[in-house]
Amino acid sequence: MFKVLVSDPISEDGIRALLDSDQVQVDQKTDLSPEALKETIPEYDGLIVRSQTKVTKEILECATKLKVIGRAGVGVDTIDLEAATEHGVIVVNAPNGNTISTCEHTFAMLMASARNIPQAHKTLTEGNWDRKTYKGVELKGKTLGIVGMGRIGTEVSKRAKAFQMNVIGYDPFLTEERASQIGIQKGDLDKIYENADFITVHTPLIKETHHLINKSAFQKMKKGVRIVNCARGGIIDETALLEAIDEGIVARAALDVFEEEPPTDNPLVGKPEVIVTPHLGASTSEAQLYVAEDVSQEILNILSDQPFQNAVNMPAVNDETRKILEPYYLLSEKLGEMMIQLAKQPPRHIKISYAGTLTDFNTELVTRTFVKGLLSHYLGEKVNIVNATHLAKQYGLSYSVENTTASLGYSGLISVTLTTDEGEYSAAGTLFDGLGPRIVHVNQYTIDIAPTDRLLYIQHTDVPGIIGHVGSLLGKHEINIATMQVGRKQVGGQAIMMLTIDKALSEEVLGELLQVDHIHSAKNIDL
Ligand SMILES: NC(=O)C1=CN([C@@H]2O[C@H](COP(=O)(O)OP(=O)(O)OC[C@H]3O[C@@H](n4cnc5c(N)ncnc54)[C@H](O)[C@@H]3O)[C@@H](O)[C@H]2O)C=CC1
């Protein structure tokens, strides 16, 4: 039975799939302090949060069983992603469920700022009938600048078009073609600042977007611009915004989000030119239902080892690709385990080449599985496909991946080279129809062996009688040989022998083997 903790208020109907599952016990504890969360988190396999719970490094360090964090929303800036990845915890979000609600809230803020609705409401409820102060502006014919043309930005642009606004969008991924499909102009920040009567931001809060709208940006804007932020506090520099309002550059600001939430002593809150809402963009019944349904389903999928879509620290693989690649996961993991045991020094670099049909797919998970196999031999269960490449980096182990045409006649081939300070180790594997994974090259010798539990790897000179010696020595020690493969590059030259055996050789037996003339090394390989 898996245990999932819901630590923020989430739609109960939305988590129905989890509540009804007989594989999962759900605990809803929405008033935990960070200390209390640290104490309780070790019990849980899954955690569902909105933006209230801050999933910090310290909490993740205590989360010894945690496999997945579900963010019922888009922004994952309240989760320490690096720490989650390091601890092998998959983070999934619900990127689509609150798009419309947030877009509609943005539009409500835009219109409220055009017509001074909250300010007018306030004066009237205070007993004043003031029609002069609150003269507004029309949207029709005005220019709206949208910074961030992702899901929400795009929906905002559609609604702005319906209001007959001119829209200029800026996004590093916005092409001319897409802009013209949506019916907007593609611009850059300067074009937006120069032309926009309204500006709305819809980017994530990341290093590049922190204080994206700053003092110098405000200096370039049209006098009387109205600005909306329903994305994240911190995209707009609040100090610079305050100055720009005081200087008369910004006529109105409408903010749903703040650098500090809830805002304390924030001079923007209460300023007559500023409309504020307490991070309500996604607060509709519909959005809360959708995001809770989406993360619940993802959590169920992850806990039951089914495909999932919205991991932010893992690549998504569709069902069809997964079916094709799944057998290669086992092969690549075994290759990784084998190669780390073959290497005599710590690896510095891994080069993975994919050939044949594998080049048609996103093989990132195959790569991660290889790295997992390689690391887990020494690091054990703490390594998984979420943190494998991250951990590799921590150990100074770099990797590169390439697609090649050198499939050597196999339908799909994975070739790997490990570089160490004292040389390279290589291996390649494929899938044989009906036979499953096979290792077909080791250190440039051609062989054909299934990566089963226990292998014996021998390097020797190609002379008559070696196979007999090995066979009788293992027989003497009652070690059964299941299969044996010999690979050589030329007659009488260096050769390798790989055996599938039923039990590992003790140090003594390995020692005896090394006494045999022409045997240079022998090694148990545990897979
Ligand atoms: N107020 C609220 O309650 C809610 C806020 N949000 C926030 O809204 C924001 C946008 O959400 P979505 O549209 O779903 O995300 P999205 O990922 O679909 O779109 C974000 C876009 O920003 C673009 N971008 C990144 N850096 C940029 C830069 N420097 N300049 C211009 N564009 C840049 C990206 O290319 C991407 O297209 C996020 O920060 C999210 O957390 C989302 C839902 C609710």
Ligand SMILES: O=C(O)CCC(=O)C(=O)O
């Ligand atoms: O959970 C919420 O209401 C916040 C939503 C949000 O900001 C997001 O999805 O990024």
